[in-house]
Amino acid sequence: TQLLEQSPQFLSIQEGENLTVYCNSSSVFSSLQWYRQEPGEGPVLLVTVVTGGEVKKLKRLTFQFGDARKDSSLHITAAQPGDTGLYLCAGVAGNMLTFGGGTRLMVKP
Amino acid sequence: NAGVMQNPRHLVRRRGQEARLRCSPMKGHSHVYWYRQLPEEGLKFMVYLQKENIIDESGMPKERFSAEFPKEGPSILRIQQVVRGDSAAYFCASSVRGGRGAVEQFFGPGTRLTVL
Numbered sequence: 417t418q419l420l421e422q423s424p425q426f427l428s429i430q431e432g433e434n435l436t437v438y439c440n441s442s443s444v445f446s447s448l449q450w451y452r453q454e455p456g457e458g459p460v461l462l463v464t465v466v467t468g469g470e471v472k473k474l475k476r477l478t479f480q481f482g483d484a485r486k487d488s489s490l491h492i493t494a495a496q497p498g499d500t501g502l503y504l505c506a507g508v509a510g511n512m513l514t515f516g517g518g519t520r521l522m523v524k525p
Numbered sequence: 526n527a528g529v530m531q532n533p534r535h536l537v538r539r540r541g542q543e544a545r546l547r548c549s550p551m552k553g554h555s556h557v558y559w560y561r562q563l564p565e566e567g568l569k570f571m572v573y574l575q576k577e578n579i580i581d582e583s584g585m586p587k588e589r590f591s592a593e594f595p596k597e598g599p600s601i602l603r604i605q606q607v608v609r610g611d612s613a614a615y616f617c618a619s620s621v622r623g624g625r626g627a628v629e630q631f632f633g634p635g636t637r638l639t640v641l
Binding site: 420422425456457458459460464506508511512513514516517518520 | 570581630634
């Protein structure tokens with residue numbers, strides 16, 4: 417069974433602070449995706465990382481895929497209240513997405 | 526282009542009743558996936574279907590749960606004789622293609638099932 421562990425589970429910070437969310441696994445994935453989920457809605461894809469060591473930037477969000485393709489991180493610079501939500505990583509293997517437990521982020525103004 | 530649609534958005538059932546959850550994929554998508562999400566947890570894969578075929582049901586409980594994706598109409602996730610432990614949010618996703626690799630799945634808003 418492939419498992420993805422996310423840390424921290426909960427994070428409450430002030431507007432303007434930086435933060436990093438981690439996604440770790442003992443399994444290798446062909447690629448890894450990050451999603452953001454708002455309350456009462458389905459997850460929305462933010463990024464897919466495919467190559468070990470890959471770094472992708474999406475405005476203030478920086479995503480990194482570990483060299484061994486087992487772990488990933490999401491770094492947010494100068495967090496804003498609009499960044500509040502549940503961040504989920506998901507490993508891609510075959511037809512299936514394996515999701516981590518999520519990190520619930522709250523950014524206070 | 527409408528996104529993935531799910532209905533109902535909220536469903537309340539008493540123990541022992543049946544729950545039917547419907548999912549209409551995005552236009553042009555023929556691959557559908559069902560996931561279950563318990564409160565404060567990530568999504569757990571249940572089943573992957575193509576039109577008229579179940580491709581992977583490794584995440585489906587062996588009893589009471591079934592899924593279909595007929596040639597015409599939405600995909601249906603059916604839960605018979607519901608129990609309190611079935612209370613969760615059920616999400617459907619669709620993709621334009623399936624198979625291996627980083628296929629982008631588009632998620633619906635989910636159906637929140639509450640079993641009394």
